C-alpha cells in the first residue's frame with residue numbers, strides 16, 4: 001500500500017513538472033520547430049540560399065541567441081513590405097507571439113523536448129526532373145565570374161525563338177552557382193536587337209545602346225534567394241509573343257575564387273485554350289514622375305512622385321512590385337478611386353536592393369476606372385547611405401546599371417470582370 005502511494009506521489013510530481021514545463025517552458029520540438037519550419041526552412045536548409053541550415057534542433061540551438069535576435073528585430077524572415085499598408089499573399093511575417101516564444105525558449109535554457117510524430121525537420125528534396133509543359137533555357141556557355149573581390153553585374157541573352165505566341169503560367173530562375181548568384185532579373189525582348197548584350201558587364205557603357213527603347217517586358221520576373229517559382233493562378237497566363245528572347249540581368253557576389261556559372265530559366269507554358277484570363281504588365285516609369293528631372297545630386301536626398309493619370313478602364317491587379325537600385329530609401333504606392341477612397345498597394349519603409357520581390361495580392365484587387373495610382377519614393381545619395389556605391393557620392397540619374405537609378409512600379413493585371421473581387425484564386 002505504502003509503495004503504491006509513493007509511486008503515485010512520484011507520478012503526480014512528475015506530472016506536475018510536465019504540466020509546468022508545458023505552460024511555462026517552451027520546448028524545441030513542440031513549440032519552436034513548427035515556427036522554424038513555417039518561417040525559415042525554405043531558405044535555411046543544406047545547400048539552400050541562406051548561409052547555414054536550421055534543419056535540426058542542434059543547428060538551431062547553436063545559433064539560438066542570433067535566431068532570437070534576428071526575429072526580434074524582424075530582419076528574418078526577410079520581408080520588406082509594411083503589413084499595415086496593403087495585404088500580400090506571399091507575406092513572410094511572424095506574429096509578436098511567435099517572436100516572443102522563440103525569445104522565451106532561449107531565455108529559459110532551450111529545452112529540447114521529444115520529437116513529435118509529425119516532426120518535419122528537413123525540407124523535402126527538390127524535384128529535379130523536368131515537369132511537363134516546361135522548357136528550360138540555359139545561358140549559352142559557362143560564364144567565368146570575376147574573381148577580383150568585387151560585385152559582378154552582367155547581362156546574358158537566352159534566345160528562345162518560339163515560332164508562335166504562347167502563354168507563360170509559371171517561371172522559375174535556377175541559379176547555376178548558388179554561392180555566387182546573388183540575384184537576377186529576367187526580361188523579355190521581341191525586337192531581336194539585344195542578342196549582342198550577352199556577357200556584357202554593366203560597367204561597359206555600350207549598354208546604353210540597348211536601352212533606347214523599352215523591352216517587351218522588362219520585369220517578367222525578379223529573383224532573390226528564396227523567391228522560388230513564380231506562378232500565376234490557374235487559368236491565368238501571360239502572353240509570350242513569338243520570337244521572344246530573354247535577357248538575364250545577373251548580380252554575382254564578390255569573391256577571390258575562380259568560379260563559373262551557368263544559370264537557367266524554366267518556363268511553364270500552357271496552350272491558349274486553357275487560358276481564361278490574359279495577364280498583362282502595366283509599368284509606371286521615370287517618365288511618369290511629376291517632379292522631373294529624375295536626378296539625385298551628390299550629397300542630397302530626393303523624393304519623387306509618380307502618377308498614373310486617370311486610369312480609363314477597370315483593372316484587376318494580381319501583383320505589385322516597386323523597383324529601384326541602391327540609393328532607394330522608402331517607397332509607397334496607393335490608388336485613389338473616383339469616390340476618393342484610398343486603396344493601399346505597398347509600403348516599404350526601409351528599401352533593400354537585395355530583397356526585391358513580386359508582392360502578390362490574396363485576391364484580384366479591383367481598381368475602378370477613373371482611379372489614379374500614385375507612387376512616392378525617396379532616394380538617399382548621401383554618404384550616410386551605407387550602400388551608396390560611390391564614395392564620395394556622385395550625381396546619379398536614370399540607367400539600368402546598378403550604380404544608376406530607376407523608379408518603377410510594376411503591376412501584373414487582368415481586365416476587370418464583375419465578381420473578380422470574390423474570385424478564389426487557385427495556385
Ligand code: HEC
Pocket residue numbers: 036039040041042043044049050051063066067070071076077078092225226227
Ligand atoms: C527567403 C529566404 C530566407 C528565409 C525565409 C529566412 N532567411 Fe535567414 N537568411 C537568408 C539569407 C540569404 C541570409 C544571408 C544574408 C543576410 O544575412 O541578409 C540569411 C541570414 C540569416 C542569419 C544571419 C544574419 C547575419 O547578419 O549574418 C540568421 C541568424 C538567420 N538568417 C535566421 C533566420 C531565421 C531564424 C529565419 C526564420 C524565422 C530565417 N532566417 C528565414 C535567407 C532567409
